[in-house]
Amino acid sequence: MHEMIMMMNRRRSGIKREWAVAVVGAGGEMESLEAGKQEIMRRTRVAARDLRRMLSSSSRTTIAGRECAIVINLEHIKCIITANEALFLNSRDPSLVSLLHHLHxxxxxPSSSSTNILPFEFVALEACLHASCTTLENLSNILQQEAHTAFYKLTSEINILNLERxxxxxxxxxxxxxxxxxxRDELERLLDNDENMIEMYLTNKLRSEDAVSNVEELEMLLGAYLVQIGGTLNKLFTVREYAEETEEYIKAMLKEKxxxxxxxxxxVGTANVIAEAFITVVGIFTINIHIDLFQKHALLPWIVGGxxxxxxxxxVSAIVWYRHKHLLD
Incomplete structure (x- = not known):
């Protein structure tokens, strides 16, 4: 009840939550603004549930085509792409600076090596995929270098610091x-769904053109980044294998020690038992050291020597027996 009253008071007072939004137009123009949900929905014509999922902290990775927009929730990128502009909802994130410059x-x-000029929505999509896949690739390269150094130090010296690293x-x-x-799973899901890819041809929809014959263009774009993210996963798999091999080596070293x-x-235990037996025997004989037998024949040195x-x-016999039974190397 208290929460309902608070919500009603907020609505009455006109308090609205707004997000910092970076807008990149199809002509390269850039704009920063503060916008609420209603304004974003009106501008992009996306459904409220899509926007709610994007803004949720637990939202899953998504690349989806809608009637008038492409909704992207990829790593740190939360973007809505229309045929004329791309809206980045978390524009205060420092990691978006390079993405915005790349898209601009x-x-x-435009790339001179490409014979076909991509529509704006695919240029923006490509920029998002490039930023996400490149970030993961760079992080994997850094992790690979640090992992090799950490594993080498651990195999050289096993201590708490190296184990923590x-x-x-x-x-x-x-x-x-x-x-x-x-x-990778999202790219594979998208490539397996032709209907979703067709929905992403926003420019063709505005021109009332059939997008089915051009799906291969989008498939090539997505496939290129699927290969890149696959290479990143291969690097990570190599690091994991190296980690497992290092663990096996460390376990073998610890077992050997x-x-x-x-x-x-x-x-040491065998030596202690024999030493105690030696002390006991010598002690028994030294009790009678004052009798005539010891005094006349000086038997104590012989007893000790024996x-x-x-x-x-x-x-020596015990050690030989231990080795015979494979208890010692």
Whole structure:
């Protein structure tokens, strides 16, 4: 009840939440503005549920064609593309600066290597895919370099600091792999859905042209970035394999050290038992050191010497038996 009253008070007072929006026009013009949901919906003609999903913090990766727009929720990019402009809803994000510059340059300086000029919506889509895939690729390259360094240090010296570094590398590897998988899965889903791709030909809709014959153009665009994100996943898979091999090597090293410690414990324990037996025997004989037998024949040195020799013989025999039973190397 209290929440309903608060919502009613907000509506009455005219308080509206607005987002910083960067707008890039089809001619390369750029604009920054503050816009609420209603204004964004009116300008792009997207459904309220699409906008709500984009602005949600738990929204999934999405590239979807709608009647009058392409809705993109890709990594840090939240963008709505129409036939005439592209709206980036999180324009205060510093990582969007390079994307906006790239899109601006692509519009005013079209690629000379391309024989077909892409419509604006595909230029904007390509810029978003380029930013997302390139970011993941750069992060994977950095992670790969750091992983090799961390794993090498760990194999050289096993300590808490190196173990913590490797743990952080593995956490980053898992998170980055999940992000790359989401992008790849969305591209594959889109390529498997011709109807969704047809919906993305916004310029053709305005001109009342049939887009079915041109779907291959979009397929080539999406396929190129599918290959790029696949290469990124291959790098991450290589790092994961290297991590697993390093773990196996570390486990083998630790097992070897543990075995050596156990063998040392066996040797020391055997020596302690024999030493205690030696002390006990010598102690028994030294109790009677004042009798005539010891005084006349000086037997104590012989007894001690015999005990020492017997102890050495027993220790060597025990070690030989341990090795025969494969208890020691």
């Amino acid at each position: 340059n692509r519009i005013i300086l 490797v743990r952080q590398i593995k956490n980053r590897l898992l998170a980055l792999t999940c992000r790359a998988h989401k992008v 543990q075995d050596k410690l156990l063998q040392m414990a066996v040797r 005990c020492v020799a017997s102890s050495i013989f027993l220790y």
